[in-house]
Amino acid sequence: MDASNYLYVSALLFTIGAVGVVVRRNAIVVFMCIELMLNAANLSFVTFSRINGDLDGQVMAFFTMVVAACEVVVGLAIIVTIYRSRRSASVDDASLLKR
Amino acid sequence: MLQLALEVGQTAKPEAVMFWILGPLAVVASLAMLLVKKAVHSAILMAFVMIVLAIFYIAQDAVFLGIVQVVVYTGAVMMLFLFILMLVGVDSSDSLTETIRGLRPIAITAAVGFGGLLVSLLGRATIGRSAQGLTEANSEGNVQALAQLLFSTHVWPFEVISALLITAALGAMVLAHHQSTTVRPTQRQLSIDRFRGETLGTAAGLPGPGVYARHNAVDVPALLPDGTPAAGSVNATLEARGDMLDYKKFDLSEVNTKVEEEK
Numbered sequence: 221m222d223a224s225n226y227l228y229v230s231a232l233l234f235t236i237g238a239v240g241v242v243v244r245r246n247a248i249v250v251f252m253c254i255e256l257m258l259n260a261a262n263l264s265f266v267t268f269s270r271i272n273g274d275l276d277g278q279v280m281a282f283f284t285m286v287v288a289a290c291e292v293v294v295g296l297a298i299i300v301t302i303y304r305s306r307r308s309a310s311v312d313d314a315s316l317l318k319r
Numbered sequence: 320m321l322q323l324a325l326e327v328g329q330t331a332k333p334e335a336v337m338f339w340i341l342g343p344l345a346v347v348a349s350l351a352m353l354l355v356k357k358a359v360h361s362a363i364l365m366a367f368v369m370i371v372l373a374i375f376y377i378a379q380d381a382v383f384l385g386i387v388q389v390v391v392y393t394g395a396v397m398m399l400f401l402f403i404l405m406l407v408g409v410d411s412s413d414s415l416t417e418t419i420r421g422l423r424p425i426a427i428t429a430a431v432g433f434g435g436l437l438v439s440l441l442g443r444a445t446i447g448r449s450a451q452g453l454t455e456a457n458s459e460g461n462v463q464a465l466a467q468l469l470f471s472t473h474v475w476p477f478e479v480i481s482a483l484l485i486t487a488a489l490g491a492m493v494l495a496h497h498q499s500t501t502v503r504p505t506q507r508q509l510s511i512d513r514f515r516g517e518t519l520g521t522a523a524g525l526p527g528p529g530v531y532a533r534h535n536a537v538d539v540p541a542l543l544p545d546g547t548p549a550a551g552s553v554n555a556t557l558e559a560r561g562d563m564l565d566y567k568k569f570d571l572s573e574v575n576t577k578v579e580e581e582k
Binding site: 223224225226227228229231232233234235236237238239240242243244245246248249251252253255256259262263266267269270271272273274275276278279281282283285286287288289290291292293294296297298299300301303304309312 | 423497
């Protein structure tokens, strides 16, 4: 089987994640969609690592995972803080700067 | 398209079978993630996609990353998501209604364009190039080879990222630390407020939910002597979730005996 098939799956997952970030309103779901995009990028890293016969791609994917874990920790803390002050996890409600 | 059909036909290798079963499933699950209403369902579907990706990693000779994916993502990150979901609870943001007019068609058009661009680009870029495989790179074992790279070539980014991890943990602690601006009322103060307040309506506590002989009711409001439902007798969470039942259903004058007998 051609390894580039994984790249197509990765492209699809990335696109779906991007749509989710734009369309959904719940901040937690938006966050999960960002995670999906990061994971899609990871899948293409791993696939390119296999295509090139080089482990550098896997190292990059490992770094991405660590960065994603950091991002989740801080992002969820921000969501909880916002929820505490305005009792809502909707990304549309936090529009104080607009007015 | 023809080539794709041929490839689907040649499922001699176990990897191809695995791919053509799990790949579409992952894409469908991630699509469903956008379409389901409840955030908890999204999280479960997301966990499924993560596990499928872990299997893909292992199939592509990235054993270490596959295991890390299961442990870190499905184990830690998704549980963190579920934990925060439980903390935040349900609110109006779970609904799928469009708040900005015309956003959805624009987003879908842009996504189709972007996805089409990516896929066609990939199709052109990798045609006729066969995978080299990692058997040579992994000859001493995947973990050993990765460790060799991490602690020699990439040691500086590795250290930087460890600093980032510590910073993130500290940042989360700072954000989660709650400095109260008001003094928390004591039990004594609460009691005094209850009896010296404007009304004595809630002096004995909030009313309990309506308990009817025909329903074990925490989700039905109690009735006041004048026949109206008592506000505050049902937990606000049940109300927000839409799990509150109508008290009229259990009104004795409107009992539908036929339905009851069927039950």
